[in-house]
Amino acid sequence: MEVRLRQDFYGTKIPKTSADYIRMTISFNYNGPDQTLEIEINTGKRGIWGDYDQESPAYYFPKPVYAWAKSYMFNTGIPLSFWGDRRIDDCAVEIVIRGEGVYADAVIWDAYTVNL
């Protein structure tokens, strides 16, 4: 069985409110045939066991990739209104990239605080 390990990144706790959007920039390398990848983004917080608890809906974005290019950057934003008036200081963002024959999963911990 293939085991895929999630990549971990660490942020700097940018202050946000639930009225804000959070913008993210993803850089990745792809080597393969032309196709359109699906990028899933959601946000949440660190769970009591240190795992990732998704709190927001998942947002999906298409990203075409090409055989002749290797490095890509993708920018987007998602709303934080789902937090309501909750105050959370260790919010995290997860991304999942899926495509034909490829998969990548990464989390940025301590990315932002909300309503503090």
Add this chain to the structure above:
Amino acid sequence: MVNEIVALVTQIPCNSITKKQNQTLNIRVNYTYQGPAKSARLGAVVTQETWPTEFDEIGSTRKEVYIDLPESPTPILRYTNILGMPLAGCDPKPGYGIKVYALDLDGKPEWGCKGSLTVESVIAAPELQVTSLTVS
């Protein structure tokens, strides 16, 4: 005089072999011949299992070579190389077999092995790695 191949086996470079679709397969056929001088053919073809007891031959991989068999009053061990069996017609997957056979002789001796050949795609598996993730 008896005119037969009394033993026929094939020898591939190892018990299991992996090849890409754009490569060719070379095999060595070992056999024992007893009989008069004669020309015959040795053939080889890649097989795939369709049911637990059924095999298909993949015709595009077939290769036949002519052999000149000298008179052999007693069984003589010989070998023949069959080179350049094309694999382009094979789907990328494991579990292919190889069948070898002789033609133009009494009887139709044949021998096969299964699960000894894996064919890989010529298209490299795509790779993806996230290099950075930042928020603002």
